[in-house]
Structure formats: C-alpha cells, structure tokens
Amino acid sequence: MAEAPRARRPDVAWLGRALAPWALPIALLIAWEVAARAGLANPRLLPAPSAVALAGWRTLLDGTLAANALASGQRALVGLVIGGGLGFVLGLATGLWRPVETLLDSTVQMVRNVPHLALIPLVILWFGIGESAKIFLVVLGVFFPVYINTFHGVRTVDRQLVEMAEVYGLDRRARLWRIVLPGAMPSILVGLRYALGLMWLTLIVAETISASSGLGYMTMNAREFFQTDVVILGILVYALLGKLADAATRAVERRALAWHPAWQPSGEDSR
Template sequence: MVETSVAGHPAGERRRIDFKELGSALAPFALPIVLLIAWEIAASTGLVNARLMPAPTKIAAAFWRLLLDGSLLHHTLASTQRAFIGLVIGGGLGFVAGVLNGLWKPAETFLDSTLQMLRNIPHLALIPLVILWFGIDEGAKIFLVATGVFFPIYINTFHGVRTIDPQLVEMASVYGLDRKALIQRIILPGALPSILVGLRYALGFMWLTLIVAETISATSGIGFMTMNAREFFQTDVVLLGIIIYALLGKFADMATRAIERRVLVWHSAYQTPDGAKR
C-alpha cells in the first residue's frame, strides 16, 4: 500500500517538495555562511590580523557580553527611535509634497524646481550648518535623517501620481467620482507601487544617514557605541555595530516587502503566474 499525504500525494513526492522548499528558503543564506566560515578560518590561522579583523566567534562573544549588560539593547533602541522619528517626519513631508505637486500643476511650478535644486545638495554636507542650527542634541540627528528620506519618497510619490493611466481617471469621472473619491480610489492606489519603492530607497538612506548623524557628540545609539569602542580599539564591538546596522536595514526592508505583498495583492506584479500571492 502506497503511503500518501493528507492531500493525497505520495509521501515521497511530499518529501521532495518539502526539501525543495527548504532549499529555496536556505539558498539566500548559503553565501553569508560560507563567508563567515572562511572569515573564521582566516582569523584563526593568522591569514588576517585578528586584532584588526576579529573572528566571527569573537564578535558573537562581544554581542553576548553587551546583550547581558543591557547596553546593546539600550543603544539599538535609541538608534531605532531616531531613525523612525526622522522617517515619519521626512517621509510624511515627502509624501505630501509628492501628492500635491503631482495633482496640482501650480504647486509643481512653484515648488518642484526648488526641491530639485535642494535634492542635489548632499544632505550630509549640511552637518556643520545643522550643528549651528540645532546644536548637538537630538534635533540635529532627526533633521538629518528626515532630510535623507524626504527626497526618495517625494520623487517616487510624484512619479507614481503622474503616471496614473489617464483613461482610468477619465473612466472614474464618467462614473461620477468626485475629486476626493478619485484620489482615494484611483490615484493613490495606482501610485502605491511607486510610493513603496520610494520607501525602500528611503530606508537605506535612513540608516546611512543615522550612522553619520550618531557621530555628532551622541551619548547613545549604535553609532555612539562603535565610536566609543574605536577609542579603546575594540574592533569586535565596532564590527558588531556595523552588523547590527545591516540587520536593522534588512529587517526594515523585509517589513516593507511584506507590506507590499499585503496591500498590493491586486497588482499583477505581486502575483505568481497562477494568480497566487507572492
């Protein structure tokens, strides 16, 4: 008698399918794992200077030590709070400006040219001026993050609004949708894929800006932790801080992609060929 699964498929086929799915899930981690093993071997055998490039096991030990004394959680929460306050402020302003300029031609005429000039100024070059404006308190760091995330969201929101199919807008008008309903039901949903792409770009700028901003006389945050560790030549803590920044950025990007899959389930680009969600 052939053993079958609950769905009626042979057990061997089910196992093959499970292994295939497991392999697909683990494939993205294969290269990082290989690199970590090579790094550990190189540090242990002296191929690289273990003081300048500590082995992954040393970094893991530093992680555990800082986790136990509570400092790692404290600094991570401080950085995350700064990052997302700046994202809400800068991203919210960028979204509003993108929608306004995309929908209303006079706003584009008066604002877009100025914004494009400001966009070409490296926001990190404003650090001396920001210190003069805000001092070295939290306001300076949040301002820099907000400035960094503003333009990716503004540009993509503006693009998304402007590239809505005119035939859809015309059809909505024929069906009697007023201006408010047109924006809520046609324009914003149609622009949402572009807006979320802008959000993903903005998240990268957010963490990049925060790394630099937290070197401005901070007393907490991952940047402060790594700068303080540098003073005492604790390379393992410096590398740990870099890894944490990378992981926070990855988690933020994963959260954005999850939002994309949920809110864009109707969009063909977020469906598999058989019509299922990605």
C-alpha cells in the same frame, strides 16, 4: 507510501527559497572564521565572527547593545515618520496639481542636489549636538526618495482609468483613494525602501559625529579603546536592522499590492 515524498516537495522547495538569500552571507562568515583561525587575518584589525558574537553576547548581557539600539531605532523612526510624511504629502500635491509643481518642484530639486551629510556642520550650529540635529538629518535623508517616487507614481497613473472614473461619476476624493493612490503605490513603496537605506546611512554618520547614545556612538567609543569586535558588531547590527526594515516593507508590498499582476504569486509558488 509512494505519495508521501510528493507531499513534502512543496515544503522542501519553499525552505530552499527561504534559505537561498542567506547562502552567500553564511558562506562569507564561514570563510572569515576559517581565515581568522588560520592566522590569515590580524585579530586586532579583523576579529573572527566568533569573537564578534562573544562581544555581542557581552554587550547584550550588560544592556549596552539594547540601550544603544533602542536609541538609534527611536531616532530612525521619528525621522522616517516626519521626513517620509512630508515627502509623501508634497509628492502627492505636486503630482496632482500643476500649479503646486510649478511653485515647489524646482526648489525641491535644487535642495535635493545638496548632499545632506555635507550640512552636518551647519546643522550642529543650528540645533547643537542634541537629538534635534540627528533627527533633522534623518528627515532630510528620507524626504527626497519618498517625494520623488510619490510624484513619479502619481504622474504615471493610467489617465484612461481616471477618465473612466470620471465618466462613472466618482468624485475627486473617490478617484484619489480608488485610482490614484493604488496606481501610485508601487512607486511609493520603492521610494520607501530606498529611503530606509538612506535613513540608516544618515543615522550612523550623525551618531558618530555628535551623540552620547546610539549604535554609532557605541562604535566610535569602541574605536577609541581599539575594541574592533564591538565596532564590527555595531556595523552588523546596523545591517541587520536595515534588512529587517526592508523585509517589513516588502511584506507591506505583498499585502498592499496583492491586486497588482507583478506581485501575483507564480503558479509554482501558489501550489
């Protein structure tokens, strides 16, 4: 009987670690609800979380929330694949070959310092207000973090490992897959996580300016009718989607970098 509590301790510790990141958000929601019910917050300007939850349930039942979230998710995914893919390929090329770096990197750095959201009027002139404009802005937003971190990761790979691979007779392709890409992967995944944040930031701005669907469109349409609960709902859904995307990337990190000492579980976690 005395051994039973000891067997449960790892589960309790794991549950505590899993819930710890949510402690502050839950506390803020409780304080927000209490302030709203006590009349400390104007319900027209800052409705209670319960009112926002009711708005979410209402829009979920009528299909508005699901349709707009799906539209935003599709734009984000297409922009991420295109922009992230281009950033990865060009970052890999400039990191591996000095002539490519000389040819491309200076131009990329100049363009990077132009705020991509400042290009919205020009993008509308180029692409109109259709899907291409919003996807193009997302592509710009995610390209540079992936490019820079891929370039950095390739350049910081241990040169001694590369030389050792050459000594053992590995060809260029084998060195790329077995030495360079694994060594650069931590930096590449950091760039991906940063790009995901910029992806949602870019998308919400693009959808509030010119769109007929999406979460940004839903929030702007709600603002016109002073539906503050729906506006806050849209913001919270963006935050939730961003958190889910980041959690997915961290899961990929743990799996892809299981060999890396920095991603090894501690003794306490492995028990």
